[in-house]
Structure formats: C-alpha cells, structure tokens
Amino acid sequence: MEPFDPPGEPWVRVSPRLATLRRLLGAATGLVVLAGAAVALYLVATWLAVAGVVVGLLALGWGWVVVGRSVRSWGYAERAEDLLVTRGILRRQLVVVPYGRMQFVDVTAGPLDRRFGLATVQLHTAAAATDAQIPGLVPEEAARLRDRLAARGEAGAAGV
Amino acid sequence: MSDVLPGLPLGEQAPPDPSAGFHRLHPLTPLLRGWKVFAAAVAIAAQQAYGDVSVPWLLGSVAISVPLGVAYGWLAWRNTRYRIGPDDLRLETGVLHKRSRQVRLDRLQAVDVVRPFVARVLGLAELRLEVAGGSSSEAPLAYLSEESAHRLRAELLARAAGLHHETPEAPERVLLEVPLARLVESTLRSVAVIGTLVVLVAMVVITTLNHAPGLLLGIAVPFVIAVVPVSVRSVITHFGFTVAESPDGLRLRHGLIETRAQTVPPGRVQAVRLTEPLLWRSKSWCRVEVDVAGYVGEGQDHASVLCPVAPRDEALRVLARVLPGVDVDAVALAGVPAAARWLDPFAWRQLGVGADDRVLVTRRGRLTRVTDVVLHEKVQSVRLVQGPLQRRLGLASLHLDTTPGPVTAFAAHRDQHEGRALVDAEVERARLSRAAAGPDRWMTSQVPPPAPTVHR
Numbered sequence: 324m325e326p327f328d329p330p331g332e333p334w335v336r337v338s339p340r341l342a343t344l345r346r347l348l349g350a351a352t353g354l355v356v357l358a359g360a361a362v363a364l365y366l367v368a369t370w371l372a373v374a375g376v377v378v379g380l381l382a383l384g385w386g387w388v389v390v391g392r393s394v395r396s397w398g399y400a401e402r403a404e405d406l407l408v409t410r411g412i413l414r415r416q417l418v419v420v421p422y423g424r425m426q427f428v429d430v431t432a433g434p435l436d437r438r439f440g441l442a443t444v445q446l447h448t449a450a451a452a453t454d455a456q457i458p459g460l461v462p463e464e465a466a467r468l469r470d471r472l473a474a475r476g477e478a479g480a481a482g483v
Numbered sequence: 484m485s486d487v488l489p490g491l492p493l494g495e496q497a498p499p500d501p502s503a504g505f506h507r508l509h510p511l512t513p514l515l516r517g518w519k520v521f522a523a524a525v526a527i528a529a530q531q532a533y534g535d536v537s538v539p540w541l542l543g544s545v546a547i548s549v550p551l552g553v554a555y556g557w558l559a560w561r562n563t564r565y566r567i568g569p570d571d572l573r574l575e576t577g578v579l580h581k582r583s584r585q586v587r588l589d590r591l592q593a594v595d596v597v598r599p600f601v602a603r604v605l606g607l608a609e610l611r612l613e614v615a616g617g618s619s620s621e622a623p624l625a626y627l628s629e630e631s632a633h634r635l636r637a638e639l640l641a642r643a644a645g646l647h648h649e650t651p652e653a654p655e656r657v658l659l660e661v662p663l664a665r666l667v668e669s670t671l672r673s674v675a676v677i678g679t680l681v682v683l684v685a686m687v688v689i690t691t692l693n694h695a696p697g698l699l700l701g702i703a704v705p706f707v708i709a710v711v712p713v714s715v716r717s718v719i720t721h722f723g724f725t726v727a728e729s730p731d732g733l734r735l736r737h738g739l740i741e742t743r744a745q746t747v748p749p750g751r752v753q754a755v756r757l758t759e760p761l762l763w764r765s766k767s768w769c770r771v772e773v774d775v776a777g778y779v780g781e782g783q784d785h786a787s788v789l790c791p792v793a794p795r796d797e798a799l800r801v802l803a804r805v806l807p808g809v810d811v812d813a814v815a816l817a818g819v820p821a822a823a824r825w826l827d828p829f830a831w832r833q834l835g836v837g838a839d840d841r842v843l844v845t846r847r848g849r850l851t852r853v854t855d856v857v858l859h860e861k862v863q864s865v866r867l868v869q870g871p872l873q874r875r876l877g878l879a880s881l882h883l884d885t886t887p888g889p890v891t892a893f894a895a896h897r898d899q900h901e902g903r904a905l906v907d908a909e910v911e912r913a914r915l916s917r918a919a920a921g922p923d924r925w926m927t928s929q930v931p932p933p934a935p936t937v938h939r
Contacts (some may be wrong), residue, residue: 326867326879326903357629404914415874417867417903419910423917424863449615449776450863450884452891479917 327415330407334398341459342394344439353383373471385474399457404479406446406472408455418455423479424448434464444468505564507576511605512626513556518601520552521545565624567638567648572612574622586622588643589906589923590614592634592751592777596744598629603742610631612639613777615886640731640746645752645924655729658801659793665768666721669792670714672762679710721791730926731749735789745786749925751775752805752863754890755789757798757854765851767795774888787889797922802856806842811856814844822876836881836894836905841916843883843909845894855892857883859909860916867906869899881905 357379365372392412401408405421425446432442442465445456460468492844524545558578564572567772572586593613602608609625610632637652670676686703722739732748753774763769771789778786789805790798799811816835823831830849837844838859845855869879879892879902897905 324900324903326869326899328903328908405910414872415869417906418864419866419906420593420864421910421913421917431573448884449886451887452882452884453864455864455868 327409327417329398329400329409330402332400334400334409337394337397337457337459338441338461339394341397342391344435344441345390345394348435349386349390350383353379353386373395376460394459397457397459401468401471406455408457412430416454418453420446420448420453420477421474421479422475425472425476426474428476430465430469432465442466444472446472504566504568505573506566507564508560508624509607509626509628509631510560511607513553513560515602515605515607515626516556516559517549517553520556521549524548524552525594525595542697562860567635567642569642572622572639584622586612586614589645591639591643591748593745593747593775594639595746596632596636597741598738598743599741602626610635613775615776616761617892636746640748643748644731645751645922645927653729653731655727655734657725657727658804659724659726659790659797661721661724661791661793663718663722665792666718666724669763669768670717672766673714673760674762675710676714677762679706682706717791720785721788724791726790726801732925733789733805737791737798743786747775750921750923752858753888754858754885754892755802755806755856756890757795757811757856759795759852759854761850763792768792769795769798772889773799773805774885776886778889779887784889806856806858809841809856809858811842811844811854814839814842816844816846819896820878820898822878825876826872826878826896831896834895836897838909838912840912843912845892845893849897855890857885857890857892858916859912860920861885862909862913865906865909867902869902873899878905881909883909 357376360379361372361376364375389412396412396415397407397408398409404423405419408418408420410416426449427447429445429447430442431445436442440461441458442460442462443456443458444460444465447453448455457468491732517589527544529541553865555578559576562578562581563574563576565575570588570690572588573583574586575581575583591612592615595613597610597611598611599608599609606629607626608629609623610627611624612622614622624632624635633652637650638648640653641650644647683703683706719739720741724737724853725735727734729735732746732751735743735745735747753776755774756772758770758772759768759771770792772787775787778784790801801848802811803809814837815836819834821831823834827834830847833847833849833852835844835846840859842856842858843862844857847853862885864884866882866884868882873879873896876896877899878896879899881902883892883899885892894902894905
C-alpha cells in the first residue's frame with residue numbers, strides 16, 4: 324500500500340467546479356497583474372514588455388495545470404469510526420479525525436462559492452493543529468456530511 | 484439580593500429563590516483592583532514626568548484616578564456573584580454588560596489558587612477554574628479570603644469528582660520537592676547564562692587590554708539586563724516547587740512573590756514532555772511539562788510545568804504517578820532510515836518513535852533532547868505529512884495533535900510506508916483506549932454520585 328492511499332474504498336474526490344472557480348480567480352488576478360507589469364515594462368523597452376507577457380502567460384498556463392492537479396488531490400473517506408482527509412501535491416497530507424473527537428463542524432460558502440454551487444466543510448477538534456477541511460463540496464453533500472458527522476460525533480463522544 | 488457573607492460554604496439545599504445560594508467575592512476586592520489602577524496611574528504619570536510635568540499634576544492624576552478605580556471596582560464587586568450547584572458553577576459579572584456563565588464541573592480541567600503579592604499581604608487569593616477551550620482562565624474568582632478559597636477548591640473538586648460536597652479535602656502525599664540550590668544551578672546551566680559569562684569575560688579581557696573600561700560598561704550592562712531578569716524570574720516563579728498527589732489529583736505549589744497552588748484532577752493530563760538540555764545531562768536532570776486543556780493564554784505557560792528540574796529517575800517516578808501504568812523508558816524506540824540524514828544531518832540518529840498500549844513516545848534533538856509522551860486516549864487527530872524533499876527520499880512525518888500546550892508530538896522522517904502503518908496503528912490504539920477511558924467524574928466508578936459518604 325502506498326502511504327497516501329485510501330483505506331480500502333477509493334477517495335471521494337471534490338467537485339471539479341472548484342478547479343474552474345480557482346482557475347478563473349487565478350486568471351483574473353494574474354491578468355490584472357500581468358497587464359500592470361506589461362505597461363510598466365513597456366515604458367522601459369518594448370521587447371521587455373513582450374518577453375514579460377510571454378513569461379506571464381506561460382506562468383498562467385502552468386498555474387492552470389497546477390490548480391487542476393491540486394483540486395484533484397483533495398479527497399476524503401468516511402469510515403465507521405473516523406474521517407480521513409487527504410490533500411496536496413507538493414506537500415502531501417493525510418489527516419485522520421475520530422468522530423468522537425470532533426468539537427464542531429463548520430459549513431461555509433462565500434458568494435463566489437455559492438455562484439459555483441460549492442461549500443467547504445471544516446472539522447474542529449480540541450487540538451488547534453487538526454487541519455481537516457474539505458473544500459469544493461456540492462451544498463447537498465456538504466449538508467449531508469455535516470449531519471452525518473454530527474450524528475456520529477454524538478454517538479462516539481468522549482471528554483477532552 | 485442575598486446578604487450572605489462571601490465565600491461561606493453552601494447550605495444543604497438551594498431553595499427555589501433565584502438569588503439564593505449566591506455569594507459575593509471578598510469585600511476587599513475593589514481595593515485590590517483600585518491598587519492596580521493606582522499603579523497604572525503612577526506608571527503613566529512617571530512616564531509623563533520625564534517631560535516637564537509638575538508634581539501637582541502627578542499628584543492630581545493619582546488623586547483622581549484612584550477613587551475612580553476603587554469606585555468602579557466597588558460597582559463591579561456589587562455586580563459579581565457566584566453559586567455552586569451540584570453540577571455547575573454559575574458566575575454572574577458585569578456592571579453595564581451583564582454576563583452569566585455556567586461552568587460544568589465534570590468538565591473541570593484544573594483548579595488553581597493564585598496569590599499575587601498584594602493579595603497575599605491582605606490574606607486574599609484568586610481561585611481559577613480551568614476548562615478546555617477559551618483563551619484564558621474562564622472562571623476566575625478574584626478575590627476570596629484564603630480560607631474560603633481553599634474550602635471552595637475542596638468543594639469544587641469533591642463535586643467534580645462525583646462525591647458529596649462536604650467531603651473533606653483529600654489528604655496528600657509529597658512526591659517531589661525541588662531544592663533551591665538545584666533550581667539556581669539548573670538556571671545557571673543554561674546556554675544563555677554561560678554564553679553571557681563567556682562574552683562578559685571576553686569583554687573584560689578586551690577592554691583591559693585596550694584600557695577602555697567605559698566601553699565595558701556600555702556593552703556589558705545592556706547584555707546583563709537582557710539575560711538576568713529571565714533567569715531570575717524562572718527561579719522566582721518555581722521557588723519552592725512541590726509536587727504532591729492526592730485522590731483528587733496532582734497538586735503543584737510554587738512561587739516566591741506570587742504563589743500558585745495548582746490541582747489537576749486525574750485523567751486531565753493530555754501529554755507530557757521531558758526536556759534534557761545539553762548542560763544538564765552530566766547531572767541527568769530533566770524538566771517535565773504537561774499539556775492540560777485549560778492552561779492556555781496569557782501567563783499560563785508556566786502553569787504547564789510539572790517539574791522545573793529533577794533527576795531523570797525521580798521525574799519518571801512522578802510521571803508514573805501522573806500517568807499510572809506508563810513507563811516511558813520501557814517503550815522501545817525505533818530509529819529512522821539513513822536517508823533522513825539529508826534532511827536532519829546533525830541529529831537524525833536521535834529521532835525515534837515507539838508505542839505501547841498506553842502511550843506513544845517520540846524523541847528528538849541532540850543538544851536539547853526532547854521526549855514527548857502522548858496518551859492514546861487523548862489524541863485528537865493523527866496526521867501524516869510529506870514534503871517534496873521527503874517524497875524524494877521516501878520519508879514522511881507523523882504528527883499527533885493534542886490540546887494546546889507545550890507538547891507538540893511528532894515523529895519526523897519515518898520511512899513513508901512505516902509512517903502510514905504508524906498512522907493506522909495509532910488510530911486503532913486511540914480508539915481502543917478511548918473506549919476503555921475512565922469517567923470524567925473520577926470517583927464515580929467507586930462511589931455513586933448521590934451517596935453521602937462523609938468521612939469525618
């Protein structure tokens with residue numbers, strides 16, 4: 324078994340719409356910055372501006388690919404006693420949170436998330452270092468996950 | 484309004500009257516709070532006086548601020564009251580913005596009696612109830628008379644344990660005392676102090692050779708000012724450190740100017756850290772710190788010290804009482820693959836992790852050796868993390884997340900497959916330990932809660 328493999332059943336992946344949202348956000352900010360940089364470079368020399376735009380577009384294209392891979396790297400799995408969350412391409416991480424250790428569950432969705440039909444579920448335990456959030460969930464799935472986590476947390480609850 | 488004297492123990496049963504059973508804090512509280520305002524006023528005035536502020540202005544500011552401070556303190560005192568029920572403590576505070584707080588006693592993590600210097604002079608003490616969560620002490624009762632603070636502590640602990648509230652204070656047995664000489668020597672054996680001495684000697688030599696004593700003063704004085712207070716403060720806060728055990732938990736007492744008496748009930752210690760600095764190793768001394776949920780926030784870091792300095796075997800003996808059935812040295816530690824030397828060339832041989840059925844132990848550090856001990860049942864979550872370089876080398880780090888405190892247990896640079904196996908094993912062990920963990924009310928396994936078992 325590879326170290327970041329799922330426990331038995333495959334990882335439930337997050338919605339690819341998260342990649343679309345992040346790509347659009349990244350492209351929008353990237354293009355604004357690039358336009359500003361291009362104007363500034365044009366004032367120095369035309370060839371510099373052209374080179375800058377080419378490099379910038381290449382970087383944006385690379386970012387496009389990386390965002391896709393990064394979003395595809397998120398995954399979670401519900402087991403009988405705990406929730407597993409994995410993520411990351413450069414720095415890979417696997418978190419196991421027992422249901423009985425959950426203090427509360429947050430479901431958040433910003434204005435853009437709602438536009439794209441996305442929500443984030445975050446689990447909190449008594450440890451600040453617990454890093455268990457799942458972005459890019461369809462709202463229904465987020466609500467279902469929250470309710471199920473809450474119910475299972477209740478069943479397995481333990482003191483701190 | 485009840486006119487019950489502050490700090491008196493409760494009657495047999497709280498009558499239905501809503502204000503009944505409530506107590507006030509000690510009537511000297513406003514004076515003590517006013518004193519703080521006075522100190523602040525003097526500090527501000529002194530700061531201003533470095534400009535050209537006249538003496539009347541200074542006196543005037545003191546004359547105005549002190550009565551105001553005392554008056555506000557009196558109002559706050561009038562509006563503060565508390566009541567102890569069978570399961571909870573109610574604390575009502577606030578002059579304009581009212582607040583009523585309920586603290587569940589079965590969730591009590593620690594009870595501290597803190598006596599700042601001025602309060603000690605007046606025979607007063609602050610009782611702090613620590614619960615998990617929050618940013619600082621969530622229910623401070625400041626101030627009570629010393630006697631009622633102690634009585635209240637005994638009552639709260641008895642109720643939290645699930646015993647009758649008139650159960651007398653449990654007897655205690657001293658486990659460890661830290662002699663002053665050892666405390667001072669341990670402070671002197673720190674890199675900061677020795678480094679300072681070396682630099683000072685060097686300065687004396689250089690300035691003598693240069694015949695420039697003025698230069699010595701100019702450099703040495705700030706240097707000493709930077710190091711001395713830290714060392715002195717450590718000696719003062721840990722002065723007379725005593726560790727004792729009793730059925731209601733672990734009792735720590737320490738402090739020279741401000742004294743602190745801590746009671747940590749059984750089952751509240753989440754994790755333990757043993758620290759062995761290089762310069763202590765010839766004496767085989769170590770420092771023991773614990774994670775207790777509730778000891779968080781401003782000024783609470785020294786509350787987590789279980790023992791500032793003790794010989795290792797003595798510290799382990801105390802540890803065996805705090806975590807019954809745990810023998811740290813008996814846990815076999817496994818090292819890391821040689822590939823880890825690329826990421827931690829200096830101390831990779833010191834990295835180790837091991838577990839038995841109660842705890843997971845991690846070790847690291849060459850100059851300062853750090854051993855973290857985490858109870859399986861207290862693990863909040865388990866993480867496996869792999870950075871880009873670790874991935875190249877086939878390594879990964881295991882993290883055990885516990886409640887906030889000094890202990891951050893992690894096993895760096897394990898073989899990645901072993902790391903995953905450690906995660907799975909730890910999750911399983913934590914599950915089994917949680918299922919077998921004792922009740923929050925630590926005496927209820929022996930005595931049912933309502934049984935009036937009064938030993939007199």
